[in-house]
Each structure stands twice: as C-alpha cells, then as structure tokens.
Amino acid sequence: NAGRNKAHRHTPNLTMATGSAERLVETTLEAARNELTRGLGGLLDRDVPVWSDRGGQVPDGAVVVGTRDSSTVVRRYVSARDLASVGAEGYLIRSVSRGRHEVTVIAANTDVGALYGTFAFLRHLQTQRPIANLNISGSPKVEHRHLNYWETERLYAGNDELGDGGLGGETGAIFNFAATGASAHLNLPVILDRYIVAARALASVGITGITINNVNANPVYLTRAYIQQEAALADALRPYGIRLAVSANYAAPLDQRFAPDTLTREQLDPTSTEFQGWWNRRARELQAAIPDFIGFTVKANSEGQPGPQDHGKDHGDGANGLAAAVAPLGMTIFWRTFVYNPDVDTDRLKRAYLEFAPIDDEPQPDGTRGRFADNVFLQTKNGPLDFQAREPIHPMFGRMENTNQAIELQITQEYTGQGTMLTYLGPMWEEVLTTDTYATDRQGRLLDKRRVGNIVDGSAQGHRDTAVVGVANLGNADNLTGHHFSQANLFAFGRLAWDWTLDAEDIATDWVRMTWNNRDDVVETIVAMMMGSWEALVSYQTPLGIGHQFEFSNPADHYGPGPSVWFGNDDWSPVHYNKADSVGLGYDRSPTGSDLAAQYFPTLAAKYGDIDTVPENLMMWFHHVPWDHRMRSGRIFWDELVHRYQMGVQYVTGMRHTWDALEPYLDARRFAEVRAKLAKHEADAADWRDTCVNYWQEFSGRPVPVDGGPLS
Ligand code: GCU
The missing domain is CATH 3.20.20.80 (Glycosidases)
Structure with a gap:
C-alpha cells in the first residue's frame, strides 16, 4: 500500500548522481515497500510482486504494511486500542488468517512506525527466527535518537x-x-x-x-x-x-x-x-x-x-x-x-x-x-x-x-x-x-x-x-x-x-x-570474540581505572600509548592523570583528594570514595593505589596491573587465531580485511602493554611477575 500518502514535500531539483544503484523515494511508505521487496527478494532469491490493498483483497502469503488510515487490511485486523499501546513510532507485527489465507500485517500509527516495523520484520527473517504466528511489538523508550x-x-x-x-x-x-x-x-x-x-x-x-x-x-x-x-x-x-x-x-x-x-x-x-x-x-x-x-x-x-x-x-x-x-x-x-x-x-x-x-x-x-x-x-x-x-x-x-x-x-x-x-x-x-x-x-x-x-x-x-x-x-x-x-x-x-x-x-x-553468517557455531564464535573485545582493550590500554594515557602526535593522536607525556597543560596530559610515583598509581578523587566522589548520590559516593569498596575496574579513577595494595584476586596491585595488561594482549592473540579458523565460513574479501586489521591490532596492543608496564616499573621498582608473560 505504499506510495499513497504523499505527505512529504517533494523537491523537484533533487537528483541522484549518475550511475546510481539507489533510488530516491518521496514517502516513508514507499521506503518501506522498497525495503520489503528488496529484503524479501534477496532472502527468497526471487522477485516479490507488489499489490495495492484495494478494498482489503490481498493474496495468500502477503505482507501488508501500513497504518489504519492507509490500509483496509490493517484496519480490519489491528484495533486502534492495540495500536495506541505502541505509541507514535512503535509497530505491531502479526500473523493473521482469513479463511485459508495467511497474511502478515505490519501495523503502526504513523508511516515511520510502519517503516520501523518493516525493518524489524526483515531482521526477524534475517536472523532466522520462526515466522509462524507472529505477534511482535516494539516501541522506542527515548524520543530523540540522534x-x-x-x-x-x-x-x-x-x-x-x-x-x-x-x-x-x-x-x-x-x-x-x-x-x-x-x-x-x-x-x-x-x-x-x-x-x-x-x-x-x-x-x-x-x-x-x-x-x-x-x-x-x-x-x-x-x-x-x-x-x-x-x-x-x-x-x-x-x-x-x-x-x-x-x-x-x-x-x-x-x-x-x-x-x-x-x-x-x-x-x-x-x-x-x-x-x-x-x-x-x-x-x-x-x-x-x-x-x-x-x-x-x-x-x-x-x-x-x-x-x-x-x-x-x-x-x-x-x-x-x-x-x-x-x-x-x-x-x-x-x-x-x-x-x-x-x-x-x-x-x-x-x-x-x-x-x-x-x-x-x-x-x-x-x-x-x-x-x-x-x-x-x-x-x-x-x-x-x-x-x-x-x-x-x-x-x-x-x-x-x-x-x-x-x-x-x-x-x-x-x-x-x-x-x-x-x-x-x-x-x-x-x-x-x-x-x-x-x-x-x-x-x-x-x-x-x-x-x-x-x-x-x-x-x-x-x-x-x-x-x-x-x-x-x-x-x-x-x-x-x-x-x-x-x-x-x-x-x-x-x-x-x-x-x-x-x-x-x-x-x-x-x-x-x-x-556474516547464520551457522550457529560461527555466530557463537564471532559473538564471543566481540563480547570480550572491549574489556580486552580496557585491559591492554587503561586497566583498573587509569584514564587518558594517550600520546597525541598526528596522525596517531588518541591511538597509541603515552604514559610519560606532559603536553604543557594538565588537562590533556597522561602524567597528570596517572600520578605515577614510588607510592603507587592513580588519581585520588576520594575525600582525601579532589573528592569528585562527593558529586555522586550518597551511596555511590561512599562506594567510590573508599578504596576497599570501589569497583576494581574504576579504582584508579578515585584512588592513588599503593603498589602493594592487596587486590581481590589475592595479588598485589602491581602484579594485578601487569596481569591485566598481559591478559588484554592475549585476548587479541586469541581473536586472531579464532578469526583464522573462521576462514571457510566467511567471504574472502572481508575475511582478509579483518585478518589484516587483527594483525596490526595485536602488535599495537602489545605496544600499549610494553610501553605502559615498562614506564610504571620505573616507579614501582618491582619485578614483572612471571605469569605476566613476556614483555618485549
Ligand atoms: C574530544 C575530541 C575532540 C572533540 C571533543 C568534544 O576532546 O578529541 O575532537 O571536539 O572531544 O567532544 O567536544
């Protein structure tokens, strides 16, 4: 039923560059229709005919998209009350039957809601979830998503x-x-x-x-x-x-x-x-x-x-x-x-x-x-x-x-x-x-x-x-x-x-x-790799709540390690944030220091302000942690710190091996491009570990623990 509601302003002089594969659309429902024909066509590998929902006659197996205003089928199967529950931008996706006809209805209060429903439906198909007896709804919790x-x-x-x-x-x-x-x-x-x-x-x-x-x-x-x-x-x-x-x-x-x-x-x-x-x-x-x-x-x-x-x-x-x-x-x-x-x-x-x-x-x-x-x-x-x-x-x-x-x-x-x-x-x-x-x-x-x-x-x-x-x-x-x-x-x-x-x-x-791929084992492997990747980065760059340790020299600014640097301005300088000395490492923002902790609500202020209760992964945001401070792992802080750097790099090594094993299941071009990135990723992660640990060691004066692994 797309294309009916030309509520949007048309700009006659808007042109696509020559040789374009994409098409300009004028209305939101037209966009929804294009997504469906394209998405379904691609997933089913055949042309998808488009019907206009005249008087509510639609063929068996049809997917109908629209609002109660724009579609008789939507009006017939989805009550205003049900739609009211999903709000202006939400949608309902339902399997309905009439006689022997099965129809999927994507209904919304507005055209944009119908477009979001269309994408949700395609996502459902693409992720290979069952499509019988659909009864799905969605609506945003936040109004402006910019x-x-x-x-x-x-x-x-x-x-x-x-x-x-x-x-x-x-x-x-x-x-x-x-x-x-x-x-x-x-x-x-x-x-x-x-x-x-x-x-x-x-x-x-x-x-x-x-x-x-x-x-x-x-x-x-x-x-x-x-x-x-x-x-x-x-x-x-x-x-x-x-x-x-x-x-x-x-x-x-x-x-x-x-x-x-x-x-x-x-x-x-x-x-x-x-x-x-x-x-x-x-x-x-x-x-x-x-x-x-x-x-x-x-x-x-x-x-x-x-x-x-x-x-x-x-x-x-x-x-x-x-x-x-x-x-x-x-x-x-x-x-x-x-x-x-x-x-x-x-x-x-x-x-x-x-x-x-x-x-x-x-x-x-x-x-x-x-x-x-x-x-x-x-x-x-x-x-x-x-x-x-x-x-x-x-x-x-x-x-x-x-x-x-x-x-x-x-x-x-x-x-x-x-x-x-x-x-x-x-x-x-x-x-x-x-x-x-x-x-x-x-x-x-x-x-x-x-x-x-x-x-x-x-x-x-x-x-x-x-x-x-x-x-x-x-x-x-x-x-x-x-x-x-x-x-x-x-x-x-x-x-x-x-x-x-x-x-x-x-x-x-x-x-x-x-x-990438819909095979369960491949999906699980890639997802597992992704899920630990952020924590790994935190570990090899800025573990245990140390922050802003970046060098700042084009073109690598905010990429590589620079823990020893002072840029002529405290606010931008790693040394100002790490405060490395013979006692320990980290910025005291507890009540004995700047007391940033007090800006939080009382329960959080108390938790962050005390070195014994602050989450370890935020520790150095709030405390100057003594090198021998006993951590929850039983290790002293220095050993734990080195351990984290090492674990972070090892995770990246693991991602590289995992990726290599996925080669048979992925397309050659993207496989190779990610592979090349992972090789550099691993080297740069090791550079973070080595630069930081070597520098911290000048202050801690302690040996690098054996289980910390090799430092080049
Ligand atoms: C960072 C970033 C700047 C940006 C600034 C901001 O400092 O490096 O590029 O302008 O944030 O958020 O305003």
Missing part, C-alpha cells in the same frame, strides 16, 4: 586517501558539501548512493536525527549556499524518518560571510535582542528550506570555542538565549556540558557538574526550580572525562532533575582503537546505561527507577523530553564505517538508543547473523 556527525574530525571510515576501501583512512566525509573544483558534480544538492545507503541503515535501527557538522563548528553551515545543500540532504533523508540539525558556533554573528547581517562583539550578550534576533533569522532561513529542521547543537566555552562566558554570562544564559531565539519555530537546543574551565576546580572531572548543577537547581520566580528553558537539552558524555574506554558515569546523571538531559555516547572509536582495533562497544554502553545512580528525591529517599537508562528515558524523574546522542562513525567507506566490525557499534548504538534494556550480546548476535 547522531552527531563530526564531519572531518575523529572519523575513521574514509577511503579516498589510502585507496584501501576505507579500512584505514581517517578522513573521508560521508556527505560532500560545497562545490570544490573537479568533484563539484559529486557535491550536494546531488545525492550520492551512500547517502541513501546510510539513511536506510540508520532507519533500520531507528535513528531520528543527525547534526551534520562538527561541534567545533564552522559558521559556513549557516550560510545560504550551505543551507541549500542541507535542504537537499534533508529531503533525501526525510522519508527515512531522519531530520537534520546543525552545530552552531556561538560567535557566528561576527562572521563576515553573513554581512551585512553581522553583530558586534558587545551584541553577543545572549540576553540581548540583537543576539536572539540574529539567531532567529538564521533559524527562519533554515526552516524555510527545511521545514522539520531540529535545531542547534552547541559546544560553548569549551576547548577554545566561544560562548556566553566571554560576555560575562553563564551557560544558562547562553543556552536560554539561543532557545528563546528558536522557540517560536518549535526548535530545540542541544547544549553540550563537555566543559572544563580550569578556574572552576583543579580536577577537570568536577567542573561540568559545578557549572551546571546550580543553574538546574536555581529557584524561579514562579516557585519552580531550574533556569534552563524547556526547549534546551543538556547533552552530557557518559563519563566525566572524555569518552575513555571505561569511566565512571557522569555525576550529572540524576542530578539535573529540572532540566532535559541527553546522554552522549561515542560510536566513532577515538579512544577505543579507531579504524584498526576490533572493539565492540555494546557491553560498554550496556554497563553505562544499567549503572545504578542511587539517585534520591529531595528528601533523600532512593528512587525506584534510578539507573542511568531510567534517567535518560525519563522514567526516573518524570521527564517527558528524552534524547540519546551518538557521535557517529560514518564515513565514505563502502561499508560506511571502515573497519567491518565498527558497523556493529553503529548497529548497537541504534538498538540501545531505541531500548536501553536490550542485551548487548543479543544485539551482537543479531548483527552477526545479519552480517
């Missing part, structure tokens, strides 16, 4: 530079903006195949929005020439339920590209009518071209970016100034909390909470608390430092009762092996989202629902506006992500953004079945 796409920074999925199919290059943007010489014919508004491939992939896991440029924002994305290109992209992605946002540079009004509509520095006061008027004009231009434009993502007063503090105002004033400018247009501001102004505290990890919490708690004239506007989300990284492989949760989760809060996860593997290391991040996000915050109400009573996931989905504190944001790993590689296994991270992010209670292992199992 990607932040950092455009040219921290992407590990490019293919142009190295000519290696995108398996090693760092740059290589997925979207081509602006006309640049000879390749102008490949730039937006021309739509390339991979934009549609990406849209389909993202819709299949329920992504609803993309902020298309780096958080270190170039104002050029707000100029007319770019807005035209963004509109073309938005038109191509819209049928897939994906809307656009742009990262905004706070000081964009100074940029001469907007002349004569520019402001003076004095007018950058966020409370001023000039500032708000300027942003309102930009937002109007965007909305005229992109009617469903989401709004702006803002990195302000962080890492050299301009912000309200340059004008004597705070983050609340800044976020609210922009929010006021776009509120009449129904837009939202995603204000990032990744800030670490050194004047606030000597411990970088404490600063964001100290800046934002008082604004969240501020009494308002109407008797309520919290100054942030309703159309502001505070977007907070999972941990208080910066996407390290394992961090404690950010203390702001649960502490921002009066403000909308989005969690920001990093899909692109900046600190987790980039385009080289096979690291499945599903278990990390599961750990973060299921961590108990021990949040209490104002009277100090523990909340019933208080995991990070409950905070994010609003069930803990009754928030209705909810968002999960992933810093994406899309690039121009054929497979969109470079390393074949990085795709699993994009997949897992989408699935967990939809429903954070899903199990990371189940997600990996689906992905492996859909991507």
Whole structure:
C-alpha cells in the first residue's frame, strides 16, 4: 500500500548522481515497500510482486504494511486500542488468517512506525527466527535518537586517501558539501548512493536525527549556499524518518560571510535582542528550506570555542538565549556540558557538574526550580572525562532533575582503537546505561527507577523530553564505517538508543547473523570474540581505572600509548592523570583528594570514595593505589596491573587465531580485511602493554611477575 500518502514535500531539483544503484523515494511508505521487496527478494532469491490493498483483497502469503488510515487490511485486523499501546513510532507485527489465507500485517500509527516495523520484520527473517504466528511489538523508550556527525574530525571510515576501501583512512566525509573544483558534480544538492545507503541503515535501527557538522563548528553551515545543500540532504533523508540539525558556533554573528547581517562583539550578550534576533533569522532561513529542521547543537566555552562566558554570562544564559531565539519555530537546543574551565576546580572531572548543577537547581520566580528553558537539552558524555574506554558515569546523571538531559555516547572509536582495533562497544554502553545512580528525591529517599537508562528515558524523574546522542562513525567507506566490525557499534548504538534494556550480546548476535553468517557455531564464535573485545582493550590500554594515557602526535593522536607525556597543560596530559610515583598509581578523587566522589548520590559516593569498596575496574579513577595494595584476586596491585595488561594482549592473540579458523565460513574479501586489521591490532596492543608496564616499573621498582608473560 505504499506510495499513497504523499505527505512529504517533494523537491523537484533533487537528483541522484549518475550511475546510481539507489533510488530516491518521496514517502516513508514507499521506503518501506522498497525495503520489503528488496529484503524479501534477496532472502527468497526471487522477485516479490507488489499489490495495492484495494478494498482489503490481498493474496495468500502477503505482507501488508501500513497504518489504519492507509490500509483496509490493517484496519480490519489491528484495533486502534492495540495500536495506541505502541505509541507514535512503535509497530505491531502479526500473523493473521482469513479463511485459508495467511497474511502478515505490519501495523503502526504513523508511516515511520510502519517503516520501523518493516525493518524489524526483515531482521526477524534475517536472523532466522520462526515466522509462524507472529505477534511482535516494539516501541522506542527515548524520543530523540540522534547522531552527531563530526564531519572531518575523529572519523575513521574514509577511503579516498589510502585507496584501501576505507579500512584505514581517517578522513573521508560521508556527505560532500560545497562545490570544490573537479568533484563539484559529486557535491550536494546531488545525492550520492551512500547517502541513501546510510539513511536506510540508520532507519533500520531507528535513528531520528543527525547534526551534520562538527561541534567545533564552522559558521559556513549557516550560510545560504550551505543551507541549500542541507535542504537537499534533508529531503533525501526525510522519508527515512531522519531530520537534520546543525552545530552552531556561538560567535557566528561576527562572521563576515553573513554581512551585512553581522553583530558586534558587545551584541553577543545572549540576553540581548540583537543576539536572539540574529539567531532567529538564521533559524527562519533554515526552516524555510527545511521545514522539520531540529535545531542547534552547541559546544560553548569549551576547548577554545566561544560562548556566553566571554560576555560575562553563564551557560544558562547562553543556552536560554539561543532557545528563546528558536522557540517560536518549535526548535530545540542541544547544549553540550563537555566543559572544563580550569578556574572552576583543579580536577577537570568536577567542573561540568559545578557549572551546571546550580543553574538546574536555581529557584524561579514562579516557585519552580531550574533556569534552563524547556526547549534546551543538556547533552552530557557518559563519563566525566572524555569518552575513555571505561569511566565512571557522569555525576550529572540524576542530578539535573529540572532540566532535559541527553546522554552522549561515542560510536566513532577515538579512544577505543579507531579504524584498526576490533572493539565492540555494546557491553560498554550496556554497563553505562544499567549503572545504578542511587539517585534520591529531595528528601533523600532512593528512587525506584534510578539507573542511568531510567534517567535518560525519563522514567526516573518524570521527564517527558528524552534524547540519546551518538557521535557517529560514518564515513565514505563502502561499508560506511571502515573497519567491518565498527558497523556493529553503529548497529548497537541504534538498538540501545531505541531500548536501553536490550542485551548487548543479543544485539551482537543479531548483527552477526545479519552480517556474516547464520551457522550457529560461527555466530557463537564471532559473538564471543566481540563480547570480550572491549574489556580486552580496557585491559591492554587503561586497566583498573587509569584514564587518558594517550600520546597525541598526528596522525596517531588518541591511538597509541603515552604514559610519560606532559603536553604543557594538565588537562590533556597522561602524567597528570596517572600520578605515577614510588607510592603507587592513580588519581585520588576520594575525600582525601579532589573528592569528585562527593558529586555522586550518597551511596555511590561512599562506594567510590573508599578504596576497599570501589569497583576494581574504576579504582584508579578515585584512588592513588599503593603498589602493594592487596587486590581481590589475592595479588598485589602491581602484579594485578601487569596481569591485566598481559591478559588484554592475549585476548587479541586469541581473536586472531579464532578469526583464522573462521576462514571457510566467511567471504574472502572481508575475511582478509579483518585478518589484516587483527594483525596490526595485536602488535599495537602489545605496544600499549610494553610501553605502559615498562614506564610504571620505573616507579614501582618491582619485578614483572612471571605469569605476566613476556614483555618485549
Ligand atoms: C574530544 C575530541 C575532540 C572533540 C571533543 C568534544 O576532546 O578529541 O575532537 O571536539 O572531544 O567532544 O567536544
């Protein structure tokens, strides 16, 4: 029944590049129909006829997709009441029979719900689950499921530079903006195949929005020439339920590209009518071209970016100034909390909470608390430092009762092996989202629902506006992500953004079945390999809660080990974070040190603040651990530390052997590409172990334990 409901705006000048294999679609139901014919055609290896559900007559075996408005069959078999239970974006998939006719109905309240149901049905088939007597439902726990796409920074999925199919290059943007010489014919508004491939992939896991440029924002994305290109992209992605946002540079009004509509520095006061008027004009231009434009993502007063503090105002004033400018247009501001102004505290990890919490708690004239506007989300990284492989949760989760809060996860593997290391991040996000915050109400009573996931989905504190944001790993590689296994991270992010209670292992199992092979033994082997890969990375890079031990020298920045380095700034320096000395290793954030621990709710504060109760895998985030400290394994800390490094490397060796044994079951090209990556992965993991252990040994003065294995 696709193609009936042409609710979406058609853009006549939108074109695909010549020679395209993909097709532009105008409506969401048309997208659903294409997925079904393509997916079923591929799985069954034959053409799949398309029927229009005229008067409810459909052949035996048909799959019917639609809403009660668009389809008589849906109306006949699915009650409005049943559909009400799955909400705006959810779906129901049911096997129904009429006489001897068996029909599968994929029903939803909206077209996008029908598209999500279609993908869920295809996933069901592809993972070889039984298709008789289907009665499946799904609906997202979180409303905004966004990607932040950092455009040219921290992407590990490019293919142009190295000519290696995108398996090693760092740059290589997925979207081509602006006309640049000879390749102008490949730039937006021309739509390339991979934009549609990406849209389909993202819709299949329920992504609803993309902020298309780096958080270190170039104002050029707000100029007319770019807005035209963004509109073309938005038109191509819209049928897939994906809307656009742009990262905004706070000081964009100074940029001469907007002349004569520019402001003076004095007018950058966020409370001023000039500032708000300027942003309102930009937002109007965007909305005229992109009617469903989401709004702006803002990195302000962080890492050299301009912000309200340059004008004597705070983050609340800044976020609210922009929010006021776009509120009449129904837009939202995603204000990032990744800030670490050194004047606030000597411990970088404490600063964001100290800046934002008082604004969240501020009494308002109407008797309520919290100054942030309703159309502001505070977007907070999972941990208080910066996407390290394992961090404690950010203390702001649960502490921002009066403000909308989005969690920001990093899909692109900046600190987790980039385009080289096979690291499945599903278990990390599961750990973060299921961590108990021990949040209490104002009277100090523990909340019933208080995991990070409950905070994010609003069930803990009754928030209705909810968002999960992933810093994406899309690039121009054929497979969109470079390393074949990085795709699993994009997949897992989408699935967990939809429903954070899903199990990371189940997600990996689906992905492996859909991507590599459906043989049970092969699936189990690959899934097992993936499931331990993140913990292995933590072990050979930063075990037991040591963080930020990376060298920073292009092109390897944030990839290799640099435990002995000081970069001229404490906040970026491994030596500042490890505090290695003859006593031990780690940063004292307990009550005897910076007392970051006190920013958590009391139960967690007590647990983290005491070296005897802190989880060992977070130990050095909170304690300077003496070399002879007795660990739960019975080993002393030094021995345990070396053991972890060694175990991590051994795991990678194991993955390499496992992979080799899978050769008969995998296609030759992808087998070989992953194999080559694993060889480098193993060598680089060993480099981490050797560099770190040798350096720590200068302080510990203890021998490397025999069971620690060989150190080169
Ligand atoms: C990290 C990353 C930067 C990024 C920043 C941020 O520091 O290295 O590339 O800009 O995070 O999240 O703003």
